[in-house]
Amino acid sequence: MIPAAGRGVRLGPGAPKALRGLGGTPMLIHAIRAMAASRAVSLVVVVAPPDGAPEVKHLLDEHALPERTDYLVVPGGETRQESVRLGIEALPEDVAVVLVHDAARPLVPVDTVDAVAAAVRDGAPAVVPALPLADTVKEVEPAATPGEPEPVLATPVRARLRAVQTPQGFDRETLERAHAEVAVDGEGDAGMVERLGRPVVVVPGHEEAFKVTRPLDLVLAEAVLARRRANDGF
Template identity: 35%
Template sequence: MFFRQKKEEVRPRIAAVIPAAGSSTRMGTNKLLLPLNGIPVLARTLLAFEQCPLVDDIIIVCREQDIAPYGKLAQEFGCTKVRHIVRGGQTRPESVLAGLNTCEPDTAYVAIHDGARPLVPQTVIEEAITAAMDTGAAAPVVPLKDSIKRISDGKIIADVARDSIAAVQTPQCFDRALISTALKEAIAAGAALTDDCAAVERLGTLVTATSGSYRNLKVTTPEDIPMAEALLNQED
């Protein structure tokens, strides 16, 4: 009796695009090279995607002067999935598009993640990617903790129901063709985008909300460094 061998299902190629081209104005120095318990912010971000089994490639998008330092950083911390480090554009959409254009031709999905979010949990990455493969677009969100008010002329005029809003995080994950088209059209129209989801929303595409994490904070100001280190110390 002969048994037919089951054909192994081939997973689509997935790339993580890491925008890291900001000037860190509010920090006063390159925040991505600041240490968090001895490991630079960007290195922690890269390692999160290096360790994700769903991610095949990592593309870093940064300023011209940061290409060499970031390349050295990736080598030092064994980030073997880093395929390219490319120069960003004048705006975030232009920078993200530069990263998308550098992905391998057969890349089907992309996870776009802020370089300054070094504590992103694996569960957040994997849930967003999996949802994007099902629906074409997904992003992690967390509920807001504070009461939300609508303001007009310096006065509180109304409550906003917290169950109808959320704070969006990254990685924001998409079908590569969808987000490429969306960004090109947004750039051509001069549209002001608050994030990458806004680009596909312009096309009428709904973005699936997945579970974010309060640990997935964005390092923006000096006060965020001790907060991130405190979160890391909780793991020890």
């Protein structure tokens, strides 16, 4: 499932972030292709903006996608949580494993998708791909005014920290229960599963699964895509 109902204000005005071009192709299409490249994925559900489902369906029709995978576009809600819930409701009853992937992570390698799906199938209720942090992290008291000095409260042990990516994988029943019982606005899907008291495990992420949020991220994504095309004909 790919929730793609947000506007992505940090990339500036214009089209929603998921529809911004990357190498001449919308990021959403790259994200769909990345998920469909995994043989563990038989259906990709795209959750469109509430009034944008026809536009997204047209977009999918315009681009070549792997034919062995089915695709479904459903209208989303006003929040990401509501959009994910609507996406879950649209899944066929026989789907037992759900992967939730950010459209803004268009370059996630297929090996990462495979690893997440395999870990759920091996019995983990929730799985997140993640990377160790390169930088030291400080916990601070946020300043009342942006730009003011902020007092350091603590320095977490970096070896115990991970930067979380997507796709995140879930046993369907666990994900449905999390959205029904502990949904908190702004909380991620894995965070809601943690609130249920169910275990969440981490598998290795990949440096190319970064989130395209700011203009500099788009420059980096273009460079990664150009390298892939030069090396692999991607």
